[in-house]
Amino acid sequence: MHEDKLYRAALNGESDNVGELLAAGADPNQVSEGEEEGLPLCAAAAWDRVEVAEALLAAGADVNGRESGGWTALHWAATNGHADTARLLLGAGAEADAATDDGDTPLTLAARRGALGAVRALLEGGADAEKFDGDGDTPLDIAADWVGVHLESALLDQIGQEGWEYVVARQFAKDGTELVTVAGRSADGSETEQVQAQRGHAAVATLLEDASGVYSPVERLVARALAHRDTDEDAETWWVVADSLGKRADDETYEALARLCVSEDAREREFGVDAIAQFGVSEDAKPYLERTLPLLQRMATTESNPQVLRSVLSALGHQGDPRGLPQVLDIVGRPGHRRTMTDAIALADVLPPDHAEGLALLVSMTEDADDEVRDWATSGLASLAADTPEIRQALTARLDDTDLRTVAEAARGLAERGDARAARGVERVLAESDDEYARGLATEAAAKL
Incomplete structure (x- = not known):
């Protein structure tokens, strides 16, 4: 029993x-x-x-x-x-x-x-x-x-019975793909049936192609990404395809993506930038940097679509090259530009330690009203090679932040600089946060102290 x-x-x-x-x-x-x-x-x-x-x-x-x-x-x-x-x-x-x-x-x-x-x-x-x-x-x-099948119709075909009533529901699954549920019941309500599937087959096929060593033409992969741009919660299929293409690291694929970057279609330009930003990149090598950086610098000047421009900003940061700093400052400083965490990430990634204007802007981002902007700006500031009273003061100010991840980043940055004030942030995070990432940073900072 x-x-x-x-x-x-x-x-x-x-x-x-x-x-x-x-x-x-x-x-x-x-x-x-x-x-x-x-x-x-x-x-x-x-x-x-x-x-x-x-x-x-x-x-x-x-x-x-x-x-x-x-x-x-x-x-x-x-x-x-x-x-x-x-x-x-x-x-x-x-x-x-x-x-x-x-x-x-x-x-x-x-x-x-x-x-x-x-x-x-x-x-x-x-x-x-x-x-x-x-x-x-x-x-x-x-x-x-x-791939390419109308999911709702296919599910309905699996359980369709004459005289039944059907309802289709859509929500996001935990992995970010759309979860489609088709539920049916008989006219008298005595029988019910339900089937589900996720709209992730294009991304799944791409992962399995990579795992099986199957080469899919660039055009086919791009079509998958574009078709799912607004379907997934956070563009999961888009990024799976971009990552798959980025791993190829061959000239033919690179040229295909470069052509997308000058397409008349804004969505194609956006995908081209997102894919080319990580093309061939590994921990210790960026073999296409000298071709990618000038392309992005030019697009920073010519691009007018806000979403594509944000991809350009992110891509400039991903290159991690200080030569991209003027374009980053230009984009984030334009009238009407809406600040997001991408601004802070890109700026920190290209900022040399002795650039006063850029440093002042990054410090100002650590005081932004948006939690994510403050968090990423504080993380970027903490990771800079420079160690100045201005940087320490900005980090210390974040120890009282309402966002505990931001507090943890500040504590890490201070601990790396041997500043005992980091202990206050460590104590706050360990006492108040159940976020594993924040607690991990705090533990790391405590060890350095």
Whole structure:
């Protein structure tokens, strides 16, 4: 009986109840019986109950335990697009390429759903991008078949029945792609059915092409990016494609992107800039810098579209070359320019330590009304090689900021300069913040003190 209760508690995400049942002797590997048959870990994975899954694993749940049909918890996480749970399971030893009785792997299931986050987690966890499913299709075959398909219509075709009523709902999934749900019910309300998919197939196909060594023409990839520019929450597909092209680091691709930068279409120019900004860039090399910097400097003068100009600003910062400073100052100083965190990031990235005008502007950004602008400006100021009373004073002023990430950045900058005032910021962050990034910075600053 404990086991049935444990399954239901896991399904509902009742962490405290799960803990109590496990402490009372419930077996985390016992299949529940009755109407809700299955393993507690699979139930938690199917509904993205990360905390519950952690508790079950700690209590000895078999991470590769199988339900009927050969389904494991990782299959359930993948088919429902739950990247966080997938990462947890993979870290606990889940078999990345385990097949169900029908031959489906976690990766083929995630690719079919269009679950960008889950596909990325599986690839990072060692999943085989070329392993076939039971029908002989690779994950790439599956994702590519969905690219360009009208998702709502395809889902409706899966459950469509004469006389039923249907509703389509759209929201963003955790990975930023659009989640489409089609729900139907019979005329008398006695029967219901629901199917879901994410509009991430273009990004998934791009990731899988890279993982499988499949070359896709630049034009095809650009079309994917442009088609999804306003569909994803934060242009996820756009950036997946830009990153894929940037890794190619060959002259042919570079020239294709350079042509986009002078296109009559503003969206093509925007994508061209975003992709070329990181083209061939690695930790210790920027082989296209001497071609990219003049291109961006020219665009800073000729570009009139605000969104493209913001991409140019970001790209100038990404080059990290002080020769781009005049153009950065020009763009952020134009009448009507709306300040964002991109201003602070770009300015800090190209600012030499002895440039008074640029330093004064960056300091002013640390006092901006917008939390993100202050945070990034403070981070940039903290990272400068220079150490002056003006910089220390500006950082000290941020120790009382309402945004604790900004406080953490300021404390880091002061600690790196051997300034004992950093301790006040460290104490605030560790006492008041539960943000892992901020606490990590504070811990780093404390160690340097």
